[in-house]
Amino acid sequence: MNDNEKLIELILELKKQRNAVILVHNYQRPEMFRIADYIGDSLGLSVAAAKTDADVILFCGVKFMAETAKVLSPHKTVLLPNLDAGCSLADMADVKKLKEIKEKYPDAAVVSYVNTTADVKAISDICCTSANAVEVVNSLPNKKIIFLPDRNLGRYVQQHTDKEIILWDGYCFVHDKLDAQTLMDFKQRYPDAKVIAHPECKDELLKLSDYICGTGGMAKFAKSDGSKNFIVVTECGMTDKLRQDVPEKNFLSFCNICPYMKSTTLPLVARSLVTNTNEITLPEKIIRDARKAIDRMLEISKNAA
Numbered sequence: 352m353n354d355n356e357k358l359i360e361l362i363l364e365l366k367k368q369r370n371a372v373i374l375v376h377n378y379q380r381p382e383m384f385r386i387a388d389y390i391g392d393s394l395g396l397s398v399a400a401a402k403t404d405a406d407v408i409l410f411c412g413v414k415f416m417a418e419t420a421k422v423l424s425p426h427k428t429v430l431l432p433n434l435d436a437g438c439s440l441a442d443m444a445d446v447k448k449l450k451e452i453k454e455k456y457p458d459a460a461v462v463s464y465v466n467t468t469a470d471v472k473a474i475s476d477i478c479c480t481s482a483n484a485v486e487v488v489n490s491l492p493n494k495k496i497i498f499l500p501d502r503n504l505g506r507y508v509q510q511h512t513d514k515e516i517i518l519w520d521g522y523c524f525v526h527d528k529l530d531a532q533t534l535m536d537f538k539q540r541y542p543d544a545k546v547i548a549h550p551e552c553k554d555e556l557l558k559l560s561d562y563i564c565g566t567g568g569m570a571k572f573a574k575s576d577g578s579k580n581f582i583v584v585t586e587c588g589m590t591d592k593l594r595q596d597v598p599e600k601n602f603l604s605f606c607n608i609c610p611y612m613k614s615t616t617l618p619l620v621a622r623s624l625v626t627n628t629n630e631i632t633l634p635e636k637i638i639r640d641a642r643k644a645i646d647r648m649l650e651i652s653k654n655a656a
């Protein structure tokens with residue numbers, strides 16, 4: 352038995368001892384899928400965190416996801432094995448700047464992408480994920496929407512709504528640096544492949560794509576579409592996941608690696624289950640207020656995840 356196999360066995364045993372669930376995002380290292388109780392996108396992971404009756408939720412993802420789990424299950428122990436698992440996009444939105452923009456547009460509703468810190472969510476009207484952003488925005492009575500922090504997802508939403516979207520100038524460095532010219536060259540090499548892209552990519556790249564969706568929609572599309580070959584434009588881990596989920600099709604990566612997503616490893620998960628590193632805690636008021644914004648989103652997406 353190699354080291355990974357031994358660690359997986361140990362983690363599965365620790366999980367039973369602690370009555371823990373392990374929630375794993377689609378971008379994680381492939382070995383993390385082996386220890387998962389649930390694998391999915393940000394929306395599916397939030398739903399799983401809200402539903403579980405385990406005592407401990409261990410998150411193999413990034414910090415804003417673990418915070419969301421804590422908001423939804425405040426009496427449970429929520430663990431993030433590596434505190435370095437941040438998110439460059441979540442770091443681009445802060446409470447001070449959001450308060451200033453809210454004052455400037457008092458009639459606008461604030462829609463925060465889940466890739467935000469809990470204190471930003473706490474002063475937002477509603478959250479959204481890549482899976483439901485258009486649906487969330489269109490559900491609101493307000494004509495103006497302050498959308499943060501991702502300018503690319505915000506622009507994509509603007510193309511699917513009559514509302515006025517006030518964009519925040521944030522971006523995910525993993526998706527935003529993927530380049531349209533290189534994708535065009537890639538498409539020329541594989542002319543029969545369909546392009547599936549995440550809406551955090553730049554607009555010129557989305558225009559070259561056949562299907563735009565969050566990580567949760569990619570396998571569904573690949574399964575139902577008649578094509579055999581797909582170019583997957585997002586974080587590189589998604590291709591590993593698609594190859595597992597849809598083995599009968601071919602997936603070509605046009606991707607960058609998210610170092611935050613890859614910073615969680617099997618040894619860190621095992622340590623976390625033994626020593627409780629790193630337990631996520633949040634002030635009660637932040638939990639209460641952020642919960643309203645997350646619950647509103649979950650209510651709208653009830654049947655989606």
Ligand code: 13P
Pocket residue numbers: 377391392393394466480481482523551564565566567586
């Ligand atoms: P999904 O909600 O589509 O899984 O996206 C999360 C994320 O961090 C994308 O970069």
Ligand code: SF4
Pocket residue numbers: 413437438439440441466523524525526586609610611612
């Ligand atoms: Fe954040 Fe981008 Fe990494 Fe997703 S891929 S977790 S948005 S830095």
